[in-house]
Structures are given as structure tokens and as C-alpha cells.
């Protein structure tokens with residue numbers, strides 16, 4: 779559907795998370811990124827070291843992929859800090 783709309787000359791802007799809390803591709807966003815003409819990745823700042831954060835680290839022990847929450851449930855982490863926290867998983 780998105781490709782058909784783009785082929786019709788309609789400008790489409792989509793925003794979403796590209797990875798889940800485990801760092802795995804999330805929902806339809808990876809497929810949409812593949813057919814996009816332009817991609818801008820927007821990052822937060824790692825709460826541990828101040829580098830650019832690519833990951834949403836879940837503070838809760840809950841395992842379901844979709845879990846709504848804010849600062850009480852997620853924190854942005856850079857690759858190094860995310861790997862360090864998850865190295866035993």
C-alpha cells in the first residue's frame with residue numbers, strides 16, 4: 779500500500795521504532811525502511827555514558843514485545859552500554 783501511494787506521487791512520512799527492547803527488528807518498520815527513498819534515524823542520548831543511544835533498554839522484567847511505558851519502563855542506551863547490560867542474556 780505504501781509503495782502504491784508513493785508511486786502515485788504521494789509524499790509519505792512514517793515514524794517508528796526500528797528495534798524492540800532486545801535490539802531485534804521491530805514490527806513493520808524494517809520492511810518500510812527497505813522501500814523508503816530516504817531514512818533519518820533520530821537518536822536519544824545514552825543515560826549511562828552520554829553517547830548517541832541506539833537502543834531502548836527495558837527496565838521491567840516483562841517479556842512481551844509490546845509494552846507501553848515511559849521513563850519508568852525504558853531508558854536509552856548506546857551500543858556499548860546495551861551490550862554490557864545484556865551480556866549474560
Ligand SMILES: [Zn+2]
Pocket residue numbers: 824825826827828829855856857858859860
Ligand atoms: Zn552508553
